[in-house]
Amino acid sequence: MAFHVTDLIKKKRSGQSHSEDELRFLIDGYLANSIRDYHMAAWLMAVFFRGMAFEEMRVWARLMWQSGVSVARPVRSGFWVDKHSTGGVGDKTSLLLVPIVKAVSEKVWGKNAISIPMISGRGLGFSGGTLDKLDSVPGFSSDLSIEAAEKLMQTQGFFMLGQTKDLAPVDRLLYALRDVTATVECVPLIVSSILSKKFAENLDGLVFDVKLGAGAFMGNLGEARHLAQSLVAVAKSEGLHSVGVLSAMDEPLGWKVGNQLEVEECVDYLSGSRREAGLHEVTMELASQMLALGARGKLSVPECREQCESILQSDLPMKLFSQLFESQGGSVQQFQKRREALAKRPRVPVVAEGSGYLEWLDAQHIGRLVHALGGGRETKESSIDADVGVEIFKKIGDPVSEGEKIYEIVLSSDDARERIPNRGDGGIKISRTAIESTRWIKEIVR
Amino acid sequence: MAFHVTDLIKKKRSGQSHSEDELRFLIDGYLANSIRDYHMAAWLMAVFFRGMAFEEMRVWARLMWQSGVSVARPVRSGFWVDKHSTGGVGDKTSLLLVPIVKAVSEKVWGKNAISIPMISGRGLGFSGGTLDKLDSVPGFSSDLSIEAAEKLMQTQGFFMLGQTKDLAPVDRLLYALRDVTATVECVPLIVSSILSKKFAENLDGLVFDVKLGAGAFMGNLGEARHLAQSLVAVAKSEGLHSVGVLSAMDEPLGWKVGNQLEVEECVDYLSGSRREAGLHEVTMELASQMLALGARGKLSVPECREQCESILQSDLPMKLFSQLFESQGGSVQQFQKRREALAKRPRVPVVAEGSGYLEWLDAQHIGRLVHALGGGRETKESSIDADVGVEIFKKIGDPVSEGEKIYEIVLSSDDARERIPNRGDGGIKISRTAIESTRWIKEIVR
Numbered sequence: 001m002a003f004h005v006t007d008l009i010k011k012k013r014s015g016q017s018h019s020e021d022e023l024r025f026l027i028d029g030y031l032a033n034s035i036r037d038y039h040m041a042a043w044l045m046a047v048f049f050r051g052m053a054f055e056e057m058r059v060w061a062r063l064m065w066q067s068g069v070s071v072a073r074p075v076r077s078g079f080w081v082d083k084h085s086t087g088g089v090g091d092k093t094s095l096l097l098v099p100i101v102k103a104v105s106e107k108v109w110g111k112n113a114i115s116i117p118m119i120s121g122r123g124l125g126f127s128g129g130t131l132d133k134l135d136s137v138p139g140f141s142s143d144l145s146i147e148a149a150e151k152l153m154q155t156q157g158f159f160m161l162g163q164t165k166d167l168a169p170v171d172r173l174l175y176a177l178r179d180v181t182a183t184v185e186c187v188p189l190i191v192s193s194i195l196s197k198k199f200a201e202n203l204d205g206l207v208f209d210v211k212l213g214a215g216a217f218m219g220n221l222g223e224a225r226h227l228a229q230s231l232v233a234v235a236k237s238e239g240l241h242s243v244g245v246l247s248a249m250d251e252p253l254g255w256k257v258g259n260q261l262e263v264e265e266c267v268d269y270l271s272g273s274r275r276e277a278g279l280h281e282v283t284m285e286l287a288s289q290m291l292a293l294g295a296r297g298k299l300s301v302p303e304c305r306e307q308c309e310s311i312l313q314s315d316l317p318m319k320l321f322s323q324l325f326e327s328q329g330g331s332v333q334q335f336q337k338r339r340e341a342l343a344k345r346p347r348v349p350v351v352a353e354g355s356g357y358l359e360w361l362d363a364q365h366i367g368r369l370v371h372a373l374g375g376g377r378e379t380k381e382s383s384i385d386a387d388v389g390v391e392i393f394k395k396i397g398d399p400v401s402e403g404e405k406i407y408e409i410v411l412s413s414d415d416a417r418e419r420i421p422n423r424g425d426g427g428i429k430i431s432r433t434a435i436e437s438t439r440w441i442k443e444i445v446r
Numbered sequence: 447m448a449f450h451v452t453d454l455i456k457k458k459r460s461g462q463s464h465s466e467d468e469l470r471f472l473i474d475g476y477l478a479n480s481i482r483d484y485h486m487a488a489w490l491m492a493v494f495f496r497g498m499a500f501e502e503m504r505v506w507a508r509l510m511w512q513s514g515v516s517v518a519r520p521v522r523s524g525f526w527v528d529k530h531s532t533g534g535v536g537d538k539t540s541l542l543l544v545p546i547v548k549a550v551s552e553k554v555w556g557k558n559a560i561s562i563p564m565i566s567g568r569g570l571g572f573s574g575g576t577l578d579k580l581d582s583v584p585g586f587s588s589d590l591s592i593e594a595a596e597k598l599m600q601t602q603g604f605f606m607l608g609q610t611k612d613l614a615p616v617d618r619l620l621y622a623l624r625d626v627t628a629t630v631e632c633v634p635l636i637v638s639s640i641l642s643k644k645f646a647e648n649l650d651g652l653v654f655d656v657k658l659g660a661g662a663f664m665g666n667l668g669e670a671r672h673l674a675q676s677l678v679a680v681a682k683s684e685g686l687h688s689v690g691v692l693s694a695m696d697e698p699l700g701w702k703v704g705n706q707l708e709v710e711e712c713v714d715y716l717s718g719s720r721r722e723a724g725l726h727e728v729t730m731e732l733a734s735q736m737l738a739l740g741a742r743g744k745l746s747v748p749e750c751r752e753q754c755e756s757i758l759q760s761d762l763p764m765k766l767f768s769q770l771f772e773s774q775g776g777s778v779q780q781f782q783k784r785r786e787a788l789a790k791r792p793r794v795p796v797v798a799e800g801s802g803y804l805e806w807l808d809a810q811h812i813g814r815l816v817h818a819l820g821g822g823r824e825t826k827e828s829s830i831d832a833d834v835g836v837e838i839f840k841k842i843g844d845p846v847s848e849g850e851k852i853y854e855i856v857l858s859s860d861d862a863r864e865r866i867p868n869r870g871d872g873g874i875k876i877s878r879t880a881i882e883s884t885r886w887i888k889e890i891v892r
Contacts, residue, residue, distance in 0.1 A: 009628035039626065041487040042628060181452070
């Protein structure tokens with residue numbers, strides 16, 4: 001059906017909903033370049049102000065997905081599940097969830113019961129990106145063809161992939177356009193962008209980790225809840241079993257922030273040498289939600305959690321973690337060797353200016369700090385320094401003494417000292433009176 | 447000063463006002479193509495939803511104007527005045543105002559007292575454009591250089607010009623972009639676009655004719671008043687003497703609609719052979735407002751009106767009308783010869799289906815009818831058929847008998863009959879009870 005693009009912009013501008021034919025006309029025209037970036041920019045801004053009806057958002061997500069290919073799926077391939085996070089600082093849970101969920105399901109239900117086809121993004125802004133973390137493992141490649149990824153699903157039941165140009169191509173174009181036209185912060189556009197890529201994974205189940213707080217995209221509970229509800233509702237409407245977890249992102253998650261440092265922390269977590277309580281809490285919650293979706297009523301969330309805690313006593317998760325990297329050309333052994341070589345990196349301590357309890361360690365400040373040191377990217381094309389980061393020694397609620405280290409800034413060379421941004425308080429607040437530690441899981445949205 | 451364009455879009459999106467430096471950055475960047483159409487499209491849509499503060503709109507208009515050249519003005523060149531109309535159906539007042547205002551001022555104050563540097567546009571949509579009407583006079587050219595126009599100001603004190611590419615070039619670009627991105631209907635963008643071109647005329651005074659009704663851009667009194675107030679306020683803030691006239695655009699103005707037909711009506715009006723009451727009312731109001739601005743307190747509006755009525759008894763306006771065309775290569779004599787040749791054009795009468803009083807003759811319907819016959823343009827590049835149009839025989843309030851002609855559709859050939867759009871009522875309503883005739887002047891805004 002033929003429409004005039006200007007009429008469609010006007011329609012959205014006046015707050016009306018588009019029909020499926022109209023949305024298809026926009027996508028087809030944009031891919032064919034008969035609808036230009038300036039048309040789409042005006043339409044996106046109109047969507048920013050006017051929103052989308054539920055049905056419209058659902059159709060938009062589906063059409064974006066169908067503009068590209070999907071991961072092919074053999075019959076009787078078990079339950080396919082994934083997790084999507086809206087992005088935070090120090091959030092390395094994806095790297096932990098694949099081996100833990102896979103290990104539990106193998107132990108409880110057998111080899112092919114649950115599979116995890118994980119397609120992740122790169123970091124942009126102060127949030128880290130899973131792909132950037134994976135890249136710090138020598139030899140590892142997330143740049144596989146869909147066919148190679150499909151083969152990994154058959155042989156081992158998991159992969160970690162970057163978004164290829166065949167997956168939801170219109171989303172790639174729109175994402176770049178939204179970034180430069182100030183139309184990123186818009187729930188229907190966020191929901192449809194996320195789901196267009198997740199639908200291409202051909203999933204049965206999907207857990208959303210919607211981060212909430214100073215270091216997250218969503219600053220307040222109402223907004224985060226609305227986003228989680230929209231994500232779950234649209235996913236369900238396409239037949240996915242789905243649940244949303246609202247988790248805290250006020251202070252960074254775990255002990256380390258920065259691409260190489262976060263993989264270090266994952267190795268330590270899985271080997272059992274060191275587990276930060278917040279990272280553990282969020283990982284266990286997400287893993288048990290993923291498993292409970294796959295259990296289809298046979299196990300409750302608390303029962304799945306017990307299984308997760310228990311599997312961490314075994315060496316299976318660490319084995320699967322190594323397999324994850326090795327199956328895509330990487331080597332955790334080489335990573336560990338390199339880690340030792342990197343131990344001599346220069347470090348700049350940031351210490352407590354008084355005694356009391358740590359009241360605040362600003363995740364956004366830490367994220368921006370790592371970004372400024374070269375650990376994040378300014379544009380999608382920027383290259384990054386995977387070795388810089390921050391190691392944290394105190395979590396919110398911990399007692400601190402004047403002069404005690406709160407965190408250390410890890411540099412890749414001494415020359416980088418001048419790139420440390422000057423912020424008086426270092427993102428730290430100290431209270432004289434006792435402070436509760438962070439409550440990491442805020443709410444479950446079904 | 448350097449900004450990030452995305453930050454500026456975000457700023458407008460959140461409802462904040464831009465500084466002069468920010469607005470200059472947008473204009474300079476857009477002209478230099480470092481700010482792209484898609485940036486500007488998103489920003490324009492944000493302006494559509496968030497508006498502009500008065501100061502912002504004023505600066506934006508000034509910066510658009512200063513992106514181009516202005517008509518140079520010798521010292522002691524008298525009072526320069528112009529009229530701007532927001533566009534209607536059958537509105538040929540510009541062609542009448544130049545000779546009438548010039549004739550009165552010559553008679554009352556002498557040759558160089560008042561000058562009229564008139565820069566007009568082409569029609570787009572169902573509204574006619576002054577330039578298209580002028581073009582139906584054989585030989586006439588509105589495509590003069592600024593230098594040639596300046597010379598005409600010196601020798602005779604008036605010209606009628608099209609917008610050249612040197613005048614407010616950024617407005618030309620933005621106007622085209624707004625047209626395709628559904629960001630036309632936005633008061634601050636309308637005001638700044640109009641004034642950027644008018645400021646380039648180097649005026650002392652400016653009268654706005656803001657049309658109101660079914661055949662106008664503004665459908666209701668509140669919107670039209672708001673537009674007129676904004677236009678007058680911004681014009682005054684740049685030192686122009688200015689007044690706004692809200693005039694009716696429910697039925698077409700005058701007896702004729704269509705480019706060639708409207709010039710015919712102007713000739714008949716000035717020669718005194720036929721003067722439609724509504725056209726006379728609007729012309730007299732606008733002419734006396736223009737003269738009163740130039741009189742600077744020496745004559746009141748009613749006194750100026752008396753002078754206008756009186757000058758129409760003389761042949762001076764008709765002489766100046768001929769001079770207007772001759773000074774730019776045209777010939778009213780040739781036009782009159784051609785008019786006789788065109789008298790045999792095929793005509794399709796539209797008659798009253800009952801008896802009573804004409805209650806409604808839809809200006810928009812008539813405008814769209816002429817447009818559909820080829821008398822208007824679809825895009826700025828379209829060519830038009832200047833000879834098609836509509837001749838009207840009844841005005842709102844006139845008694846009509848069943849079968850009596852309300853109007854005739856004038857075609858350029860018999861083949862064009864099939865292009866007449868099929869609308870049951872022909873835009874006509876007839877009342878059994880008496881109907882008041884149109885009150886043409888609604889309000890004066892100072």
